[in-house]
Amino acid sequence: MHDFLVDLLICPKCYGELDWQIEQRSLNHIEKGEARCQVCHTSYPVQDGIGYFLLPDSGREDLWQEVDSHLVQHLQQNPEIEKRLMGVPLETLSPADQFFRAMVHEEREEFELAEESQSVANSGIYTDAYLSCWQSQTKYLMDRLASNDKPLIDLASGRGYLVEKLAQNHDFPIVATDFSPKVMRRNRRWFEYLGISDRVSLLAFDATKMPFKDASLEIMTSNLGLPNIKGPSELLHELRRVLAGRFMSITHFYPVDDNQNRELLRQANLETMLVRDLASAAFEQSGLQVEFTNICLSLAEPTPVGVVLEGAGIDALPVAETNLEWCLLEAQQSSKAKH
Ligand SMILES: C[S@@+](CC[C@H](N)C(=O)[O-])C[C@H]1O[C@@H](n2cnc3c(N)ncnc32)[C@H](O)[C@@H]1O
Structure with missing residues (x-):
């Protein structure tokens, strides 16, 4: 996350001021650290460049959990279906299956293939x-x-369709936000692949x-x-x-x-x-x-x-x-x- 955010952020629970401990920086970004509320003492970690400002009772998944999606799990348990979805020419699939194939490529961090499948799928879905x-x-x-x-x-911001377009066309800093830590972690890798991560901050909050x-x-x-x-x-x-x-x-x-x-x-x-x-x-x-x-x-x-x-x-x-x-x-x- 960009370091200018330190001046804008407060505790989302009680709106108290934050004390910052910054452990690792790169250029104008904070990579690792912690913000602690001066009033209610809740702490908010910055990990792998992502600021997590979720409340402990927000019901979101564990911050550090890396879980495969239901889709990837389903394919692992059904190799025959995996072959019919991932092992055939893209154009032979229905638009919805092309969309699901994009999701799988994305989860495997095969970003170029994910982009291709998504763009072919969109014209058949909408x-x-x-x-x-x-x-x-x-x-x-x-x-x-x-x-x-x-x-x-x-x-x-979700999977960052708008953020991506903005960062590719403008110079101002952009803060992508979502309450899903998993989406934020995926965006970190996606924005790195696109070469825009120096201009985009990632904050998880509700x-x-x-x-x-x-x-x-x-x-x-x-x-x-x-x-x-x-x-x-x-x-x-x-x-x-x-x-x-x-x-x-x-x-x-x-x-x-x-x-x-x-x-x-x-x-x-x-x-x-x-x-x-x-x-x-x-x-x-x-x-x-x-x-x-x-x-x-x-x-x-x-x-x-x-x-x-x-x-x-x-x-x-x-x-x-x-x-x-x-x-x-x-x-x-x-x-x-x-x-
Ligand atoms: C479908 S996306 C919207 C499209 C996205 N803006 C884009 O440009 O690609 C919707 C997102 O809203 C997020 N969301 C839902 N409730 C939220 C909340 N209370 N606070 C923050 N994000 C939320 C979901 O996690 C999801 O990623």
Whole structure:
């Protein structure tokens, strides 16, 4: 993690100041060390360049555990299926199987093969309109950041699709964040492979309990990350607390009258961030003024299931064909809330 982060970070549990013990550095990065809260004495390790600011009760996996995914375990136990997935020409597989093959390559750290499989899979999994709206939002966001020189904090970065694009096109420092230590460790190796690890920091934390000082962050982003974060009101409360400048999130919304998908969104408690009017109301209620720019509509279909990995699914949504409204959701402190 970049050493400038030391000035921005606080204890995510009680918001106390931190004492730092830095054991190993490389250039402007902290590789190994520990931050300890002056108030509640919780300690947060930095290991292999990744800052772990997860709360002990967050229910996340053990920080240092290296577990093979269910998929890799399944293939180890079923060598015949492994051969049919990994040992045949890529183009003979169904799009969903191509996607799973990318996951396996990635776990084996065969990054070039993972990239190839993923990119072939995407064109069979998503409609052209879906992919072009997504690309349009990514490009729009990158253009909007052309003159930025402040550090950018990306929330729920996952496997870092957006972080990767930003780091390849801009010079400002980027902080990739996610509450999964496993994803962070994978990103460390992936970003090294891409040659961008000197400009990207990795922080593991829960977006509903952020380890940042009040009004400390000028630029924050997310790429389709918001609906994944359970507890939208806690997330927005934290966003309002830490945000000094602008939050820009690539987002898509479901139509108000799409009863089939909305029923599932309701059951899974996902409606707030996936229905535009509800998202707008939730941001405003939290004291954040919100606007939706670069709007773009696309047909979206349920993602296909595996053939070799029989019946295995990719995205849980949509469950029925729909028209998604894509946009860049932009939020800042509302002027009412500022005074
Ligand atoms: C599908 S990814 C989003 C795509 C990603 N932004 C990209 O550009 O590739 C969603 C991520 O949200 C993360 N996530 C879910 N809940 C979270 C939380 N409360 N705090 C931080 N990350 C969270 C998950 O671990 C997952 O990696």
